[in-house]
Amino acid sequence: MNNKLTNQPPKWANRFLEWYCRHDLLEDLQGDLYEHFDRNLTSKSLKSAKITYWLDVIKFCRPYTIRKFKIVNNINSIVMFKNYFKTSLRSIARNKLFSAINIFGLAVGMSVCLLMITLFMEVRSYDRFHEDAERIYRINNIYQSLDEDPSYFASTSIIAGKRLQEEVPGIDASVIMRRNFGGDAKVDDKVVPLSGVYASEGFFDVFSFKILRGNGATALVEPYSLVLTDETASKIFDEGVDPLNQIIKVNDKDFKVTAIVEKPPFNSHLKFQSLASFSTHESQEKERDNNIMGWTNMWMNYCYMKLAEGTTMQQIEERLAKISEEENEKFDRIKIELTLQSVLNIMTGPDLSNQIGPSIGGKGLWVFGLLVFVVILSAGFNYTNLSIARSLRRAKEVGVRKVVGATRSQIISQFIIEACVISVSSLVLAYFLFLVLKPYFLNLAPEIQQTLHLATEPKLFIYFFLFAILVGILAGLFPATLLSKLKAAQVMKGVSNTKLFSKINLRKVLIVIQFTLSLVFIISASIAFKQYKYALAFDLGYKTENVLNIELQGNDADQVKSIYEAIPEVSEIAVSSHLLSVGSRWGADMKYEDPMDSTTLWYASIDGNYIPMMKHRLLAGTNFDQRPLQEEESEIIVNETTIKRFNVGTPEESIGKYLKVDDKKLRIIGVIEDFHYAKVSESIECFGFRYQPKEVYTINLKIASPDLLGTMEKIASAWNDFDPVHEFDATFYDEKLQKAYSEYSVMFTLVGFLAFLTMTIASLGLLGMAVYTAETRVKEISIRKVLGATEGSLITLLAKGFMWLLVISAAIAVPLAYYFFDNVILQGAVNRASIGAIELFGGVLIIFTIGFITIGSQTWKAAKANPANTLRNE
Amino acid sequence: MKGTNLGEFEEVVLLTIASLMSDAYSVAICDEIERITERSVKLGVVHAVLNRLEEKGYVLSQLGEATKVRGGRRKRYFEVTDAGKATLTKVKEQRDELWRLIPEFNLKMI
Numbered sequence: 001m002n003n004k005l006t007n008q009p010p011k012w013a014n015r016f017l018e019w020y021c022r023h024d025l026l027e028d029l030q031g032d033l034y035e036h037f038d039r040n041l042t043s044k045s046l047k048s049a050k051i052t053y054w055l056d057v058i059k060f061c062r063p064y065t066i067r068k069f070k071i072v073n074n075i076n077s078i079v080m081f082k083n084y085f086k087t088s089l090r091s092i093a094r095n096k097l098f099s100a101i102n103i104f105g106l107a108v109g110m111s112v113c114l115l116m117i118t119l120f121m122e123v124r125s126y127d128r129f130h131e132d133a134e135r136i137y138r139i140n141n142i143y144q145s146l147d148e149d150p151s152y153f154a155s156t157s158i159i160a161g162k163r164l165q166e167e168v169p170g171i172d173a174s175v176i177m178r179r180n181f182g183g184d185a186k187v188d189d190k191v192v193p194l195s196g197v198y199a200s201e202g203f204f205d206v207f208s209f210k211i212l213r214g215n216g217a218t219a220l221v222e223p224y225s226l227v228l229t230d231e232t233a234s235k236i237f238d239e240g241v242d243p244l245n246q247i248i249k250v251n252d253k254d255f256k257v258t259a260i261v262e263k264p265p266f267n268s269h270l271k272f273q274s275l276a277s278f279s280t281h282e283s284q285e286k287e288r289d290n291n292i293m294g295w296t297n298m299w300m301n302y303c304y305m306k307l308a309e310g311t312t313m314q315q316i317e318e319r320l321a322k323i324s325e326e327e328n329e330k331f332d333r334i335k336i337e338l339t340l341q342s343v344l345n346i347m348t349g350p351d352l353s354n355q356i357g358p359s360i361g362g363k364g365l366w367v368f369g370l371l372v373f374v375v376i377l378s379a380g381f382n383y384t385n386l387s388i389a390r391s392l393r394r395a396k397e398v399g400v401r402k403v404v405g406a407t408r409s410q411i412i413s414q415f416i417i418e419a420c421v422i423s424v425s426s427l428v429l430a431y432f433l434f435l436v437l438k439p440y441f442l443n444l445a446p447e448i449q450q451t452l453h454l455a456t457e458p459k460l461f462i463y464f465f466l467f468a469i470l471v472g473i474l475a476g477l478f479p480a481t482l483l484s485k486l487k488a489a490q491v492m493k494g495v496s497n498t499k500l501f502s503k504i505n506l507r508k509v510l511i512v513i514q515f516t517l518s519l520v521f522i523i524s525a526s527i528a529f530k531q532y533k534y535a536l537a538f539d540l541g542y543k544t545e546n547v548l549n550i551e552l553q554g555n556d557a558d559q560v561k562s563i564y565e566a567i568p569e570v571s572e573i574a575v576s577s578h579l580l581s582v583g584s585r586w587g588a589d590m591k592y593e594d595p596m597d598s599t600t601l602w603y604a605s606i607d608g609n610y611i612p613m614m615k616h617r618l619l620a621g622t623n624f625d626q627r628p629l630q631e632e633e634s635e636i637i638v639n640e641t642t643i644k645r646f647n648v649g650t651p652e653e654s655i656g657k658y659l660k661v662d663d664k665k666l667r668i669i670g671v672i673e674d675f676h677y678a679k680v681s682e683s684i685e686c687f688g689f690r691y692q693p694k695e696v697y698t699i700n701l702k703i704a705s706p707d708l709l710g711t712m713e714k715i716a717s718a719w720n721d722f723d724p725v726h727e728f729d730a731t732f733y734d735e736k737l738q739k740a741y742s743e744y745s746v747m748f749t750l751v752g753f754l755a756f757l758t759m760t761i762a763s764l765g766l767l768g769m770a771v772y773t774a775e776t777r778v779k780e781i782s783i784r785k786v787l788g789a790t791e792g793s794l795i796t797l798l799a800k801g802f803m804w805l806l807v808i809s810a811a812i813a814v815p816l817a818y819y820f821f822d823n824v825i826l827q828g829a830v831n832r833a834s835i836g837a838i839e840l841f842g843g844v845l846i847i848f849t850i851g852f853i854t855i856g857s858q859t860w861k862a863a864k865a866n867p868a869n870t871l872r873n874e
Numbered sequence: 875m876k877g878t879n880l881g882e883f884e885e886v887v888l889l890t891i892a893s894l895m896s897d898a899y900s901v902a903i904c905d906e907i908e909r910i911t912e913r914s915v916k917l918g919v920v921h922a923v924l925n926r927l928e929e930k931g932y933v934l935s936q937l938g939e940a941t942k943v944r945g946g947r948r949k950r951y952f953e954v955t956d957a958g959k960a961t962l963t964k965v966k967e968q969r970d971e972l973w974r975l976i977p978e979f980n981l982k983m984i
Binding site: 027029030035059060065 | 899900901916917918921922925926937943944945947948949950
């Protein structure tokens with residue numbers, strides 16, 4: 001027997017045959033195939049016989065064997081479609097509360113999905129405007145020093161680009177670029193700040209930026225050629241002046257304008273105001289005697305290429321691997337690998353350092369996508385859940401339809417159409433919610449604003465619609481298959497004994513999943529919020545209140561200082577190289593007595609006012625004397641960690657000792673208490689304040705006035721009088737700190753919002769279930785009441801089941817969220833807020849309250865009802 | 875008129891059906907042709923030809939009794955109709971006519 005079963009032709013092949021074959025031909029044909037199969041079994045293995053069977057089935061798929069899928073059937077289904085549509089509308093209208101819950105829940109979930117679709121399509125559209133964009137690639141570097149983890153860079157070395165151009169065949173065009181071209185552009189008396197990139201002459205062969213004037217092929221050949229965008233040109237030149245061939249002074253060098261291009265479109269990852277010829281950079285560096293061709297000089301340069309048709313990425317990568325192998329031989333500690341990345345993947349691809357412009361990064365997109373998926377999943381569960389619960393009411397309808405002759409597939413399509421009607425109506429509501437959400441989302445972080453517009457193009461509406469249909473199909477599929485399984489005879493006899501009730505467990509599971517997800521979201525949001533508050537309230541070790549930082553933007557520090565000394569509200573003035581505690585760090589090499597023992601000294605350059613103004617605590621020694629800034633560096637003030645690192649002794653003992661910083665001997669004149677110069681989440685290492693007059697870029701003002709805004713205005717107007725060219729760029733220290741921790745704030749706003757959404761959706765679902773339970777058990781409740789049950793006991797009876805579900809969700813969600821944050825997100829952060837009971841159980845409490853109110857209100861209503869009214873009809 | 879002509883393979887199949895008498899069903903036809911012509915014949919091709927012959931009205935088919943082999947599927951037995959017989963005879967006559975017209979020496983092997 002067993003043997004006979006295993007020696008059967010493949011089941012799926014048979015099904016396929018039965019599906020496509022004409023019925024009058026099927027039996028004989030299948031018989032023939034069986035006979036062949038048996039024959040094959042004697043000569044071949046079972047497996048090959050099965051494969052032959054499959055092949056035969058496919059081979060028999062000929063015009064004359066294929067069943068006619070009758071047109072009559074199609075007309076019928078169109079007629080039926082109208083009927084389905086009508087029934088759907090009626091059933092939606094009949095159950096107003098449930099339809100409202102479904103439509104609103106789905107709309108809430110779908111609104112964030114619309115956001116996601118728009119975001120995704122916009123990111124995907126990046127760089128597609130280039131001709132043959134799919135053939136444009138960029139060289140990325142993977143840098144590995146000794147045994148450290150490799151780091152990934154979007155930049156590469158110039159020599160890699162040059163060797164590519166000279167040695168590698170199969171490339172139509174290539175361009176080498178370098179960022180950080182810029183300075184003040186001067187024409188006559190007009191000064192305009194200008195930024196841009198250096199680019200070699202292949203630029204316009206690789207990219208398809210639109211050239212408005214001039215010749216793209218020759219524009220970037222000569223040194224000191226400059227290509228401007230139309231926007232920049234109109235800023236620099238008066239109207240009516242032809243910018244082409246004009247001379248502009250940039251950083252006191254004459255540049256000739258050789259072409260005007262259209263401003264790079266929004267969806268270009270590469271944005272620039274101007275392009276200087278790469279030969280400019282080469283000749284400048286040659287004058288300074290710098291070797292720019294180093295293999296490890298890979299931090300500022302970019303190389304893009306357009307492959308010839310027929311060349312594959314692998315061919316080029318093989319050649320690049322050979323180049324990097326040759327070059328790596330010259331270094332024993334550093335390994336650099338060259339890889340290719342399609343220009344179309346730059347916005348969505350992996351996170352790389354040294355990007356030429358802002359990029360979203362694939363990781364963030366995926367995380368966001370995943371979160372949004374969870375929300376829509378929850379909304380879909382609602383629909384499925386409520387539909388199954390309500391299906392009892394529809395069972396009779398299904399039975400009648402089946403008796404009249406509906407096939408199973410027709411029943412399925414009916415219920416799926418109903419789900420689609422609901423989801424499309426949700427789409428309309430979701431679109432309005434989406435319009436409301438959009439500006440909030442764009443304002444979450446400056447990076448988002450720079451890279452995204454979220455413009456809704458007509459094409460997107462098609463995607464929205466398809467998405468709504470898809471949601472409808474997925475949400476409706478399960479209830480539809482369940483209802484279509486009903487047997488007509490059974491339903492007509494009486495619905496109560498049908499199998500639908502056995503799906504109660506499934507519904508419970510869905511509710512538990514929904515609430516678990518909401519809880520995880522809520523807990524995550526509150527942990528992120530606590531971390532953010534913790535970082536902001538953290539005692540950095542110095543005072544940042546009312547300190548305004550102004551970027552000098554190339555102006556002389558003393559001159560700027562003198563204009564602010566005149567403002568009475570400014571009580572103290574200091575200058576420094578950069579802001580501490582907000583993320584950026586400057587480092588230098590440092591040694592003490594042992595020449596072999598070196599470490600990194602993180603430092604800031606300051607003047608004598610800085611330490612008293614910021615209230616750093618000196619443990620020993622003195623502050624820098626307030627001397628003119630032009631003096632040569634000879635002194636340093638270090639933190640406690642530094643003297644401990646080199647075992648110099650107590651703070652008092654270390655005064656007067658010498659440290660070697662970047663080969664300069666500096667005398668320790670003071671020791672300050674350790675403070676958090678880097679972000680709070682990082683540990684404290686060696687740090688020092690240096691008195692380096694040439695390295696100051698920021699002026700710090702302490703404002704002693706209750707009217708901060710008014711003072712700020714005064715300061716701004718003083719700046720504008722002094723330097724009309726550069727825009728006034730000032731921020732309060734506290735503001736800067738908030739920005740530095742914006743990753744937390746973005747996280748908790750986003751997750752918090754999603755938590756709110758999933759919770760709304762889940763509560764709506766719970767409300768629906770509670771209403772339904774109360775409705776179906778109304779007679780039972782009345783009888784219990786008549787027999788003497790108290791209202792309290794009835795409420796417990798009804799609510800108990802639901803509360804258990806909530807308890808189970810909490811039991812899953814709390815450890816899950818804790819584990820996730822403790823081991824994944826916050827791992828590696830040195831100073832972090834502990835995850836306390838409030839964060840973990842606050843969410844649980846909220847969910848329980850909401851759950852109790854929803855369930856309680858319904859059960860209370862049911863328990864309060866007068867049994868006489870409900871039992872009258874029996 | 876389309877469909878009245880008999881192709882070479884169709885002729886072979888038709889003749890095989892006639893020769894197999896009451897045992898003419900697809901797999902047997904297939905085997906018989908393989909045996910006589912010594913070329914491999916695909917079942918799918920035979921099926922298609924049988925279908926075409928039936929459309930042209932040269933063969934008739936009916937399902938036989940269910941048996942235990944073939945997964946319980948019945949066989950479809952074919953027999954040549956009068957129209958089929960007439961066409962076969964006509965084809966043979968045409969051939970014979972041509973044979974007669976050939977001068978004898980012309981076919982002698984050298």
